[in-house]
Amino acid sequence: MRKISQSTVRRLSLYLRFLEQSDAQGLTTISSDELARRGGTTSAQVRKDLSFFGSFGKRGLGYSVPALTARLRDILGLKRSYRVVLVGAGKIGGALVQYQGFRQRGFHVTAIYDRDAQKIGTRWNGLVVRDVKHLEADLKKEPTDIAIVVTPADSAQDVVDRLVRAGVKAILNFAPVQLAVPPDVVVKTVNMALELETLSYALANR
Amino acid sequence: MRKISQSTVRRLSLYLRFLEQSDAQGLTTISSDELARRGGTTSAQVRKDLSFFGSFGKRGLGYSVPALTARLRDILGLKRSYRVVLVGAGKIGGALVQYQGFRQRGFHVTAIYDRDAQKIGTRWNGLVVRDVKHLEADLKKEPTDIAIVVTPADSAQDVVDRLVRAGVKAILNFAPVQLAVPPDVVVKTVNMALELETLSYALANR
DNA sequence: TTCTGTGAATAGGTTCACAGCT
DNA sequence: AGCTGTGAACCTATTCACAGAA
Numbered sequence: 001m002r003k004i005s006q007s008t009v010r011r012l013s014l015y016l017r018f019l020e021q022s023d024a025q026g027l028t029t030i031s032s033d034e035l036a037r038r039g040g041t042t043s044a045q046v047r048k049d050l051s052f053f054g055s056f057g058k059r060g061l062g063y064s065v066p067a068l069t070a071r072l073r074d075i076l077g078l079k080r081s082y083r084v085v086l087v088g089a090g091k092i093g094g095a096l097v098q099y100q101g102f103r104q105r106g107f108h109v110t111a112i113y114d115r116d117a118q119k120i121g122t123r124w125n126g127l128v129v130r131d132v133k134h135l136e137a138d139l140k141k142e143p144t145d146i147a148i149v150v151t152p153a154d155s156a157q158d159v160v161d162r163l164v165r166a167g168v169k170a171i172l173n174f175a176p177v178q179l180a181v182p183p184d185v186v187v188k189t190v191n192m193a194l195e196l197e198t199l200s201y202a203l204a205n206r
Numbered sequence: 207m208r209k210i211s212q213s214t215v216r217r218l219s220l221y222l223r224f225l226e227q228s229d230a231q232g233l234t235t236i237s238s239d240e241l242a243r244r245g246g247t248t249s250a251q252v253r254k255d256l257s258f259f260g261s262f263g264k265r266g267l268g269y270s271v272p273a274l275t276a277r278l279r280d281i282l283g284l285k286r287s288y289r290v291v292l293v294g295a296g297k298i299g300g301a302l303v304q305y306q307g308f309r310q311r312g313f314h315v316t317a318i319y320d321r322d323a324q325k326i327g328t329r330w331n332g333l334v335v336r337d338v339k340h341l342e343a344d345l346k347k348e349p350t351d352i353a354i355v356v357t358p359a360d361s362a363q364d365v366v367d368r369l370v371r372a373g374v375k376a377i378l379n380f381a382p383v384q385l386a387v388p389p390d391v392v393v394k395t396v397n398m399a400l401e402l403e404t405l406s407y408a409l410a411n412r
Numbered sequence: 413t414t415c416t417g418t419g420a421a422t423a424g425g426t427t428c429a430c431a432g433c434t
Numbered sequence: 435a436g437c438t439g440t441g442a443a444c445c446t447a448t449t450c451a452c453a454g455a456a
Contacts, residue, residue, distance in 0.1 A: 004411075005447070006404065013403045017382070031415065040384055043415085044449055051417060059416040059455040076403050077410025084402075091301035098297055101382060101399035107406075145409055146402070170405040172398075176223070176307060178246055186408040188401050192378075193307035195394050196290075196352070197219045197282050198212065199376040200313075202392040203351055204283025205207060211425065237437065249437085250427055257439055265433040265438045 008049045009076070014039045015046065016072040023065050031062035081106035083142065085168075087159050088150035089114035089122070089129045092174055096148060098125040107146065111138060115155075132159070139166035146170045153177045160187075214255045215282075220245045221252065222278040229271050237268035287312035289348065291374075293365050294356035295320035295328070295335045298380055302354060304331040313352065317344060321361075338365070345372035354378045355385075366393075 018038045022030050032043040032050075039046070050056055050068075053075055057063045073079055084107050086093055096102070097109050112124055113132040120131045130138070147168045151159050156175035163171065164185055173179055173189040181187050224244045228236050238249040238256075245252070256262055256274075259281055263269045279285055290313050292299055302308070303315050318330055319338040326337045336344070353374045357365050362381035369377065370391050379385055379395040387393050 007447075009404050009407045010400060012407075013397075013400045014384070016403075033415080038384060042449070044418095044451090045447095047415090047417060048448075055417065057416050060414045061456065062415065075407070075410075077406035078403065082406060082409075091304055092298075095297035095301040096398070099398065102402060105399050105403065107399075107402050146405055170409050172401055172405060178220075178244060184412075186405060188405055190396065190398070190401055191219075192302070192305065192396065193311050193313075194216060194219045195378055195396055196308060196313050197222075197284065197311065198215050199352060199378060199392060199394055200283035200288060201215045201218075201281070203288075203376050204281075205210075206390075213425075239437080248427070250429090251425095253437090253439060254426075261439065263438050266436045267434065268437065 002052060004052055008052065011039060011041060011045070011049050012072055012076060015049075016069065016076065016078075019065055019069040019072065023069060027065050029062045030065050030068070032057070034062075078106055081108055082146050083108055083110045083144040084146045084148060085109070085111045085113065085135075085139070085144050085163075086148045086150060087113045087132060087135070087163070088152075088174075089116070089119045089124060090150060093148075093150040094124055096150065097127065109148075110142065110144065135162055136166050139163075139168070143167055146172070148172045148174070149179075150174045208258060210258055214258065217245060217247060217251070217255050218278055218282060221255070222275065222282065222284075225271055225275040225278065229275060233271050235268045236271050236274070238263070240268075284312055287314055288352050289314055289316045289350040290352045290354060291315070291317045291319065291341075291345070291350050291369075292354045292356060293319045293338060293341070293369070294358075294380075295322070295325045295330060296356060299354075299356040300330055302356065303333065315354075316348065316350065341368055342372045345369075345374070349373055352376045352378070354380070356380045359383045 015035050018035055032046040035046045036043040056068050056071055086097060086109050089112050097112060112127050112129045113135055114120060114129050115132045119129050122129050147163045149156055149159055149171055153175045156177050157179060160171060160179050160181060164181055169185055171187045173187055176191050176193060179187050221241050224241055238252040241252045242249040262274050262277055292303060292315050295318050303318060318333050318335045319341055320326060320335050321338045325335050328335050353369045355362055355365055355377055359381045362383050363385060366377060366385050366387060370387055375391055377393045379393055382397050385393050
């Protein structure tokens, strides 16, 4: 398949949200114009994004809401559910475990790990925090594709190396570090301080 | 000033982090090659990014760590500190209040608001959660540039309208909605479920 | 007529490659 | 010699504009 840009993938996720909302409102058809309006983009962009994957619309009419919803869920790999392990039982980790947005999309946090003896054994949203030393053995028993890393910066790379060895193929990283992984593993780093800095840049340069 | 791309601004933030680390290690000089290596980019990219703002290096030598650090802090608007108000005293809000990464960079959370009577009056990392009805009056007394919105999706736009009316110029939004704001207000939306979806896309399309 | 699908045109961002300081 | 600064070349993404299906 042709290489699809990150921005296209992100927009597809957005379109999917709007489609689901439209579906809930009972709409059966939606135009690229409407999707564009709600996603803050242009109708040409919407059509181009979709065209990378096929022709899903009807000229003169628009897109079938249920059909396009199903197609996008398929494209985004959301037809199946995913086991997700979380490493780092800090405040952010705790917030993420109970975040409904993940479960709604089929991402199920199945385990939380930490190395702090104080935290091990405590309950987080129904899950018992496990000693991170069990990581490899647990993942061997229950293969898992996705991990969320919420450790301090200095242990993140170490944790990631272990996750990769244990077969994890995708990592959402909240530690403020650049992570090194093999080419078949995909990492997405979310750096909240950096996001604030893009705001301060904007404030300072007007 | 020439329009600078988001990606350049984000990389500048990264370079700043590496410079600070290098400074802590006692390095006085750093090359574009070294910055590139640590930022996962190329030396040409580093030099190009910096060149939009001036010529800070010495040919044959590299960049002075303290001088470039200071310059980047200036460019990114980090020479001053910022008051930040947080709206939404949920789990994610709680995690963000105590997140050290913000304070270290000069972003000070000065107030937390919620509309839930259960939460109002409780303490979060030394701050008392205030009724969101006080938002406008508080911000009149203590003008604030930046707000972090961590409310449920359906109240986010309402909160943002009030923040904008109260003079907030930059918003970091964690609610999974597209926000409408006037052109002089800058919004950065962080959508964690969407980040996971870019991972599931990558997993599904290999 | 309306709205999609898509080549072509344009704009934007990245990489190249080399002149020019130190 | 080493490394920056920067036009030019290249590549990628977005927008335009229109032919064609419903």
